[in-house]
Amino acid sequence: MEIQTNRLDRGFYRYQAEFEEAALRVLRSGWYIMGKELSDFEERFAKYVGAKYCVGLGNGLDALWMAFRILGIGKGDEVIVQGNTYIASVMGITINGATPVFVEPDEYFNIDASKIEEKITEKTKAVLVVHLYGQASQMDKITDICKKHNLKLVEDCAQSHGSAFKGRVTGTFGDIGCFSFYPSKNIGAFGDGGAIVTDDEEIAKEMRILRNYGSEKRYYNKVVGTNSRLDEIQAALLKVRLEHAKEMNKEKQDVAAEYDKGINNPLIKLPGIREGADHIYHQYVIRCKRRDELIAYLKDKGISTIIHYPIPPHLSQAYGYLGFKKGDLPITEACADEVLSIPMYNGITEEEVGYVVDVLNEFK
Numbered sequence: 617m618e619i620q621t622n623r624l625d626r627g628f629y630r631y632q633a634e635f636e637e638a639a640l641r642v643l644r645s646g647w648y649i650m651g652k653e654l655s656d657f658e659e660r661f662a663k664y665v666g667a668k669y670c671v672g673l674g675n676g677l678d679a680l681w682m683a684f685r686i687l688g689i690g691k692g693d694e695v696i697v698q699g700n701t702y703i704a705s706v707m708g709i710t711i712n713g714a715t716p717v718f719v720e721p722d723e724y725f726n727i728d729a730s731k732i733e734e735k736i737t738e739k740t741k742a743v744l745v746v747h748l749y750g751q752a753s754q755m756d757k758i759t760d761i762c763k764k765h766n767l768k769l770v771e772d773c774a775q776s777h778g779s780a781f782k783g784r785v786t787g788t789f790g791d792i793g794c795f796s797f798y799p800s801k802n803i804g805a806f807g808d809g810g811a812i813v814t815d816d817e818e819i820a821k822e823m824r825i826l827r828n829y830g831s832e833k834r835y836y837n838k839v840v841g842t843n844s845r846l847d848e849i850q851a852a853l854l855k856v857r858l859e860h861a862k863e864m865n866k867e868k869q870d871v872a873a874e875y876d877k878g879i880n881n882p883l884i885k886l887p888g889i890r891e892g893a894d895h896i897y898h899q900y901v902i903r904c905k906r907r908d909e910l911i912a913y914l915k916d917k918g919i920s921t922i923i924h925y926p927i928p929p930h931l932s933q934a935y936g937y938l939g940f941k942k943g944d945l946p947i948t949e950a951c952a953d954e955v956l957s958i959p960m961y962n963g964i965t966e967e968e969v970g971y972v973v974d975v976l977n978e979f980k
């Protein structure tokens with residue numbers, strides 16, 4: 617049996633008629649950027665997460681750097697973030713000139729809240745929380761710390777659409793929640809897309825200006841902005857995705873439950889869930905000390921896997937200028953050496969899940 621790590625085609629074909637209707641509706645409308653589909657999607661997405669405002673953007677990285685821009689965080693400022701994240705989280709901080717300060721993750725791959733305060737200096741302006749792999753971070757502790765030290769809180773929700781902590785949906789805890797709609801995300805477009813959500817009317821207004829060349833009124837430019845717009849076709853397709861988001865998250869949770877129940881190989885550590893946190897399994901990430909042997913073994917059995925992520929940002933060539941060396945963030949680096957994402961997607965069959973379980977259990 618051949619099993620890929622992801623199969624986006626299966627997510628498309630399940631709702632094919634609805635996607636095609638949405639795409640055709642936009643194609644035939646004659647209006648392709650900044651129209652009714654976008655404003656309609658923004659309204660629905662804000663409601664979905666429980667925020668007052670949503671502003672659609674070109675992608676998730678833009679959502680991050682534009683959030684820090686609007687919060688006035690840049691050169692000379694420090695932003696606390698977990699070491700084991702996708703590099704886009706860190707670029708969102710550094711594009712404006714701010715410095716990332718890395719904190720080690722806890723056993724759930726999210727920022728270890730008990731290690732945040734020791735990293736706070738007088739330069740610290742914000743915490744960027746990443747709800748990695750789809751599991752909500754420990755938001756009660758983190759919001760308390762931000763309040764106590766008067767820090768801004770930005771959430772990277774690129775992997776956590778709809779995932780909640782104690783009933784409150786990620787993206788609504790801080791000043792700004794940043795989302796990506798990259799095709800493989802739990803709510804994915806058919807191209808690039810992103811958004812921010814906020815309860816602050818002024819932030820939403822400034823974001824709308826910033827995304828469109830700094831203009832509120834056509835050809836009257838208030839600030840040097842950017843071009844980062846979620847186009848009509850993506851917004852229309854995302855409305856279909858959003859309509860089915862709950863059942864699609866549930867389906868992944870059911871697959872995860874099968875993995876949890878079925879995988880019993882002592883060489884493999886399964887992802888745990890923190891009390892009070894939801895996990896929507898953007899990725900199902902296992903750990904194995906002999907990870908590279910496991911990858912080769914699975915490949916031989918027809919099962920593809922991915923490492924999220926093999927090189928932590930502090931050791932990447934891009935961030936060489938920060939001056940980190942191997943050993944500086946041992947827990948983060950152990951994650952990079954041991955994590956493995958196994959097949960997890962909407963439309964994976966029971967037979968495929970059973971095969972993955974059996975093959976993993978036979979690894980010696």
Ligand SMILES: *Cc1c(COP(=O)(O)O)cnc(C)c1O
Pocket residue numbers: 675676677678701702704705746772774775796797798808809810
């Ligand atoms: C995907 C992702 C991003 C970036 O989103 P793009 O839309 O690809 O720019 C940022 N942070 C995390 C954690 C992501 O997974």
